Structure formats: C-alpha cells, structure tokens
Amino acid sequence: MVLKTVLGMSIAQHLEEVHQRIAKAAQDASRDAACVTLLAVSKTFPAADVRAAFDAGQRAFGENYVQEGIAKIAELADLRGGIEWHYIGPLQSNKTKVVAEQFDWVHSIDRLKIAERLSAQRPAGTRALNVCIQVNVSGEASKSGVEPAEAAALAHAVAALPGLRLRGLMAIPEPADTLDAQRVPHARLRDLLNTLRADGLDLDTLSMGMSADLEAAVLEGATMVRIGTAIFGARTYTT
Numbered sequence: 638m639v640l641k642t643v644l645g646m647s648i649a650q651h652l653e654e655v656h657q658r659i660a661k662a663a664q665d666a667s668r669d670a671a672c673v674t675l676l677a678v679s680k681t682f683p684a685a686d687v688r689a690a691f692d693a694g695q696r697a698f699g700e701n702y703v704q705e706g707i708a709k710i711a712e713l714a715d716l717r718g719g720i721e722w723h724y725i726g727p728l729q730s731n732k733t734k735v736v737a738e739q740f741d742w743v744h745s746i747d748r749l750k751i752a753e754r755l756s757a758q759r760p761a762g763t764r765a766l767n768v769c770i771q772v773n774v775s776g777e778a779s780k781s782g783v784e785p786a787e788a789a790a791l792a793h794a795v796a797a798l799p800g801l802r803l804r805g806l807m808a809i810p811e812p813a814d815t816l817d818a819q820r821v822p823h824a825r826l827r828d829l830l831n832t833l834r835a836d837g838l839d840l841d842t843l844s845m846g847m848s849a850d851l852e853a854a855v856l857e858g859a860t861m862v863r864i865g866t867a868i869f870g871a872r873t874y875t876t
C-alpha cells in the first residue's frame with residue numbers, strides 16, 4: 638500500500654507532530670496534555686485517510702457536511718465500534734435525523750429547535766447524543782453560533798432534553814495573527830463555560846482550537862481541539 642504523504646510526511650507523522658504541539662502548549666499552561674482530546678477533522682478527505690489516521694491510533698473524527706459524513710461512516714462501518722464521530726458543521730432541521738442516528742457528538746447547536754429535533758430523533762436504546770453549544774465569541778456577523786448573552790438560556794433548555802447530553806461549548810474564533818490576540822476569544826469561551834458551571838450545569842468540554850490557533854486554545858483551557866489541515870493537508874473544496 639502506498640502511504641499518502643502531505644508535504645513529504647505521512648498522516649501518522651502529522652498526527653505525531655500535532656500531539657507534540659498539544660503537549661508543548663499543555664506544558665506551557667501547566668495542564669495535563671491527557672486532558673486535551675484531539676479531534677481529527679476529516680472533511681473533504683477520503684475514507685482512506687481516516688483509515689490511515691485510525692491505524693496510527695486516532696479515534697475521534699469530525700465532519701462538517703451531513704452527506705459526506707454519512708457516506709464516510711458507511712464506508713468505514715468496520716471501524717464503527719472504535720471510532721467516535723463528531724458532527725461539527727452547520728446543521729439544518731431537515732438533516733437532523735441522520736445526524737441523530739449516526740453521530741456520537743454534535744458541536745454546532747445554535748438554536749433550540751435543532752436540539753429538540755436531535756433529541757426526539759435520537760434512536761431509543763442508544764446513548765444520549767453528546768452536544769456542545771456553538772457560541773459566536775468574535776461577534777462577526779458571518780459566523781454562526783449563539784450570542785454569548787443568549788448562551789445560558791439555550792444551555793439550560795438543551796440540558797433538559799432527554800435524548801441529549803450537554804457537554805459544553807464550542808467556538809470558531811475569527812483568525813488572528815498573534816498568540817495574544819488569538820487567546821482573547823478562547824478566554825471568553827472559557828469564562829462563559831465557567832459561568833454556566835457555577836450556575837449548576839455539569840459541563841466538561843471546551844471545543845476550541847484549530848490548526849492555526851491550537852496553542853492559544855490549549856493555553857486558555859481547551860479540552861478538545863479540532864484539527865484538519867495540520868493532519869490531512871490543505872483542503873480543496875469542490876461544490
């Protein structure tokens with residue numbers, strides 16, 4: 638078998654490099670690196686790349702598009718017991734059913750209607766669907782996510798839904814060039830999580846940090862970083 642290489646390195650080597658980045662940032666923050674889960678974002682990449690990452694020890698994978706994710710889950714059915722599939726993209730109400738049936742996590746809850754549908758459509762006899770509420774911490778009009786001021790009300794409503802288990806918060810901060818600038822929105826999300834916890838919600842997940850701002854996210858308390866490019870290479874979008 639020919640191993641795919643990205644800039645001359647295999648997916649396994651890229652994974653190793655990302656683990657080292659996490660370890661270094663965790664050390665700088667006096668945190669235990671084991672408290673940061675690596676979510677490999679495989680959107681636009683073929684099932685063969687997911688399999689290569691799985692063979693290198695990676696277990697959690699994130700997808701952004703419903704059709705593509707479902708197709709990949711089916712193609713990798715033999716690994717289903719070992720993989721945790723995370724839906725991290727925008728979710729429309731007419732697509733919630735397959736997501737409720739096929740995924741283990743959804744990070745992109747930004748309105749109650751979607752959460753209610755996922756809860757109702759989660760198959761009986763399966764574990765509750767793990768969810769995070771996506772928060773717009775950068776205030777950009779173009780980015781999805783609930784406004785910080787509305788996060789608490791949504792969180793309490795979602796936490797009450799029987800088919801879901803609210804785990805925490807997720808954000809996609811606006812890109813910034815310096816570490817200090819990157820840390821600001823990540824700190825905002827962490828503070829919001831702490832507020833919700835102080836308010837009685839049992840939350841353990843801060844889903845933040847991508848290839849370009851992983852270090853800032855880990856320094857500010859990320860428990861799950863979502864990394865695509867640094868593992869699988871640059872994406873080419875086809876529509």
Ligand SMILES: *Cc1c(COP(=O)(O)O)cnc(C)c1O
Pocket residue numbers: 678680701725726809847848849863864865866867
């Ligand atoms: C694509 C994507 C990522 C990964 O981004 P990279 O910059 O490639 O690491 C993480 N989170 C979400 C929600 C994404 O859409």
